[in-house]
Amino acid sequence: MRRRGWMWVGSAGLVAVLAAGLLVWRPWTAPGPCETALTPTGRIPSGAPLADVAEPEALRVLDAPSAPFGPARTAIAGTRTPQLTVGGVVVGRAGDDVVGAVDAGTGGRLWAFEQNGTSYGGAHVGSGLVLLQHPDGSAPTAVDIGLETGEVRGCTVLGDVGAAPSGTAVAVANRAVVLLRWPTPRQGVLTLVDPTRPEPVWTREVDLGQSFRYGRAAGDTIVFGAAGPDSTSAWELVTDPRGGLEPGSLRLYAFSGADGTPLWDYGHEDFAQQLVATTAEEVVVRSTRHDEARGVFENRIAVLDARTGEERWSADLPDSSPTYYEQAALYGDVLLTSDSDPRRGTHAYLTARDLAGGERLWRIENRATELDTSAVVGDLALLPGRSQRGLEVVDLRTGESRTAFDGVSVTRVTADGTGIGLEVLLGGEPALVTYDRPR
Numbered sequence: 001m002r003r004r005g006w007m008w009v010g011s012a013g014l015v016a017v018l019a020a021g022l023l024v025w026r027p028w029t030a031p032g033p034c035e036t037a038l039t040p041t042g043r044i045p046s047g048a049p050l051a052d053v054a055e056p057e058a059l060r061v062l063d064a065p066s067a068p069f070g071p072a073r074t075a076i077a078g079t080r081t082p083q084l085t086v087g088g089v090v091v092g093r094a095g096d097d098v099v100g101a102v103d104a105g106t107g108g109r110l111w112a113f114e115q116n117g118t119s120y121g122g123a124h125v126g127s128g129l130v131l132l133q134h135p136d137g138s139a140p141t142a143v144d145i146g147l148e149t150g151e152v153r154g155c156t157v158l159g160d161v162g163a164a165p166s167g168t169a170v171a172v173a174n175r176a177v178v179l180l181r182w183p184t185p186r187q188g189v190l191t192l193v194d195p196t197r198p199e200p201v202w203t204r205e206v207d208l209g210q211s212f213r214y215g216r217a218a219g220d221t222i223v224f225g226a227a228g229p230d231s232t233s234a235w236e237l238v239t240d241p242r243g244g245l246e247p248g249s250l251r252l253y254a255f256s257g258a259d260g261t262p263l264w265d266y267g268h269e270d271f272a273q274q275l276v277a278t279t280a281e282e283v284v285v286r287s288t289r290h291d292e293a294r295g296v297f298e299n300r301i302a303v304l305d306a307r308t309g310e311e312r313w314s315a316d317l318p319d320s321s322p323t324y325y326e327q328a329a330l331y332g333d334v335l336l337t338s339d340s341d342p343r344r345g346t347h348a349y350l351t352a353r354d355l356a357g358g359e360r361l362w363r364i365e366n367r368a369t370e371l372d373t374s375a376v377v378g379d380l381a382l383l384p385g386r387s388q389r390g391l392e393v394v395d396l397r398t399g400e401s402r403t404a405f406d407g408v409s410v411t412r413v414t415a416d417g418t419g420i421g422l423e424v425l426l427g428g429e430p431a432l433v434t435y436d437r438p439r
Helices: 032-036 056-062 231-239
Strands: 016-019 022-025 038-040 072-077 080-084 089-094 098-103 109-115 118-125 128-134 141-146 152-157 167-172 176-184 187-193 202-206 214-218 221-225 252-256 262-266 272-278 282-291 296-305 311-320 328-331 334-341 345-354 360-365 375-377 380-384 391-395 401-404 410-415 419-426 429-436
Touching: 032 141, 032 152, 056 419, 072 419, 080 419, 089 429, 109 128, 118 176, 128 167, 128 176, 167 214, 167 221, 176 214, 202 252, 214 272, 214 282, 221 272, 231 272, 231 282, 252 282, 272 328, 282 311, 282 328, 296 334, 311 334, 375 410, 380 410, 410 429
Parallel strands: 080 410, 118 167
Antiparallel strands: 016 022, 038 109, 072 429, 080 089, 089 098, 098 109, 118 128, 128 141, 141 152, 167 176, 176 187, 187 202, 214 221, 221 252, 252 262, 272 282, 282 296, 296 311, 328 334, 334 345, 345 360, 375 380, 380 391, 391 401, 410 419, 419 429
């Protein structure tokens, strides 16, 4: 079976229920694709008490939290890209084809499914998770899963546009999912799925090649780029180490969520555009160009109007080393960038700007490593720190920063309205430790 990587981002008939801890299928009378789309599985591990999986030194650090962390709940090992969603549910995956959920409080496994055939990943929509896949010998499907129960609430059969070995799913305005598939390397097909309908809302061919694997929705505008918020994809876009990118790959392209109509495309000179974040009305773009003569990356940040693609404001950022890629992330109405310094090198500072107008709010010494795997809790940004240095808790209004969980390595932070999760290395392997979030 063919599997593709996951991107986290329904209609009536197919039902699964939890019985004796396992999912049991009820009879289904709709077409075959919905029957063969998913298979219940137990391959997602349950959580365990933190004391059962952490060595004494790590346990001493992790079991003594301070605000905004409450008491530790459970430790969940063996899942990839775990994410706290709604109602204290942790969604993660095992391999490229299995997705499941664990209760963040008790550690109990709630449900798990194997996506059959080619997996196109999934996207969070309201209280559900829409999984998209193309079972072998059948039509592609979008299946709506209840996050807390694992109930299969509906299934949409997508139009078969031919074999598409990969795809990217994007949640749109928290009520629909758009899937970008590539039946050919240079031609894409967009399909909008409403989880309440048995057929797609619309399908449209678009001139987007397979390099456009990163998408985000800004309200009802859907934006795609060849670099997402992570530094690796952006560095590869700027340097083009394989020498296979065309100039059009450096731009962003936007489409209407109403019918897939192209709305605008954006690029600053011959810079490569990194799709950092979106809001209901704005698109945050970090732009970089490799100046080989000077041996540096030239950088800038811009905020675009999501409806028109026009710049609301932009700012030049310091030049940086071409060996590493500086980062940017959005936390509510505050935009953070990591900035270089000619004397101190790459990632020397964290600089905060007001999203609305670009006004610089503060600049502090940078002790974080990754912005794209961080989270925000109220006015606090929780940023993974350096190796064995926990995480940095930064007040977004003042820039005041402190280190928490010093002595362990934090690689990812995730949060919902009830809890916070830290992905840490325990015995050299990643595990998500969940904590209450005091009210």
